[in-house]
Amino acid sequence: MLRNLFLCLPGPAFVAVLGHNGQGKTTLFRVLTGQLPYQGSIQLAGQELRTLRRPASSGHLGYLPQRGAIDFSITVRELVLMGRYRHHSMLSAYAPDDYARADAALVAVGAPHLAARDFTQLSGGEQQLVWLAQLSLHDAALYLLDEPTQQLDVYYRRRVFDLIHGWVQREGKTVLCSTHDIDSLTETTGFLFNLAEDTPTLRPISAASVREARAVLEAAPRPPA
Ligand SMILES: Nc1ncnc2c1ncn2[C@@H]1O[C@H](COP(=O)(O)OP(=O)(O)OP(=O)(O)O)[C@@H](O)[C@H]1O
Numbered sequence: 001m002l003r004n005l006f007l008c009l010p011g012p013a014f015v016a017v018l019g020h021n022g023q024g025k026t027t028l029f030r031v032l033t034g035q036l037p038y039q040g041s042i043q044l045a046g047q048e049l050r051t052l053r054r055p056a057s058s059g060h061l062g063y064l065p066q067r068g069a070i071d072f073s074i075t076v077r078e079l080v081l082m083g084r085y086r087h088h089s090m091l092s093a094y095a096p097d098d099y100a101r102a103d104a105a106l107v108a109v110g111a112p113h114l115a116a117r118d119f120t121q122l123s124g125g126e127q128q129l130v131w132l133a134q135l136s137l138h139d140a141a142l143y144l145l146d147e148p149t150q151q152l153d154v155y156y157r158r159r160v161f162d163l164i165h166g167w168v169q170r171e172g173k174t175v176l177c178s179t180h181d182i183d184s185l186t187e188t189t190g191f192l193f194n195l196a197e198d199t200p201t202l203r204p205i206s207a208a209s210v211r212e213a214r215a216v217l218e219a220a221p222r223p224p225a
Pocket residue numbers: 001019020021022023024025026027028
């Protein structure tokens with residue numbers, strides 16, 4: 001359970017959500033996506049979250065869960081294309097422009113070579129890149145990314161953080177990104193929000209604040225309240 005969180009995000013912004021294992025990062029995202037109840041108030045663009053119907057699929061936010069899984073065969077290109085679903089009625093077919101956007105999204109994550117592959121046969125890291133490409137087509141104002149660089153090698157980790165920063169700086173998105181990858185954060189701008197602190201507070205990212213966050217995370221987690 002998460003208690004006594006106060007957080008006001010002026011968008012656009014990048015926020016790295018930190019914390020020990022089991023400290024509530026995924027829980028926070030599940031609350032923000034309407035999957036878990038909450039007490040108090042959470043407002044998205046001025047609207048109380050509990051009054052929004054299916055915030056993740058209605059365009060208010062885009063969500064990358066920690067483990068996205070599918071159990072049917074589909075090509076990577078088709079799966080990325082599904083990120084355009086909000087722009088279509090049930091019966092309208094995808095247009096050439098949708099395919100062009102899907103291809104561009106794959107290029108942006110560094111995975112155009114995967115376009116024709118069966119998604120279910122990709123490695124975990126490759127699948128992660130594909131989910132990010134799909135998410136980039138959701139065109140939401142707020143993105144919640146649950147450990148987007150887990151399973152990625154050093155090159156793709158850097159690439160994904162650069163991609164996320166492009167969403168913030170060029171497209172004006174706000175991104176909450178849970179991560180244990182604190183070494184990658186020193187090269188980014190934005191805020192840290194560390195659930196391992198007694199009173200989690202938004203702190204601008206700097207070499208010093210990342211060092212302090214590391215020290216908190218290297219200490220044993222506090223027992224649950
Ligand atoms: N479905 C569930 N039912 C009961 N407890 C749960 C459930 N899912 C998570 N929890 C508990 O809630 C707490 C927070 O879990 P959460 O997954 O939010 O942590 P996290 O910070 O995302 O961890 P990690 O860094 O390991 O991904 C943990 O103690 C976990 O065991």
